[in-house]
């Protein structure tokens with residue numbers, strides 16, 4: 501079966517970082533993302549490479565003409581979709597057709613999303629012929645509405661993402677990403693809850709002060725809370741608290757902390773499967 505083969509392949513190995521830990525290929529249909537996450541790696545990259553002129557332009561999603569008519573061949577390994585935007589109600593029809601074209605030659609696809617329930621409902625029906633080739637990965641970094649709304653202002657709240665995951669797990673394989681961690685105090689609870697469904701990837705927020713615009717007092721307070729929550733001490737405490745949850749996988753950002761503290765990538769079978777902090781680590785054919 502597809503996923504059994506994939507798991508073997510994954511365990512055999514890749515000591516890779518970012519989304520490369522999760523997949524061999526990536527695919528994206530849009531430039532920009534209406535979720536507008538404040539820590540977004542893809543936006544920082546788009547600014548750097550002048551694909552957008554101002555940070556606020558990122559929230560307007562523009563279809564990539566070349567991708568719109570792209571014909572996919574069978575690829576070796578897993579393709580992650582999307583990595584530099586998300587699937588939103590406004591882009592759902594286009595994303596559905598794109599996914600069909602990607603899946604049709606037999607490709608395995610990892611769909612990573614801060615899920616809108618309506619999108620998951622629709623895709624589960626539309627992609628039924630290819631369900632064996634699909635894994636869902638739901639990104640949920642906090643529970644509190646205020647925290648999620650600050651960091652990911654255009655994305656659905658906790659309840660909607662959770663309902664989407666509950667629905668999807670009746671249909672295909674499901675896993676989770678707590679990357680970036682948005683509330684260190686909630687991670688153990690989230691990981692234990694998600695572990696009932698499948699693998700749970702956990703990672704830090706990278707390059708916080710470089711990527712997050714700090715303009716107001718609230719920005720400073722929120723950034724400081726992230727920094728205080730991901731000190732080596734806090735991360736090692738988290739590693740210890742979750743050491744008996746075999747579904748947990750530590751992202752490269754946390755494995756680096758573990759290595760510094762003499763706990764190189766092991767514990768919970770941390771044989772590095774991979775994480776979606778704004779799709780970090782991806783500089784591929786789609787950009």
Ligand code: SF4
Nearest residue numbers: 533536537540585778
């Ligand atoms: S982190 Fe992902 S979901 Fe958030 S704005 Fe960037 S691309 Fe969109």
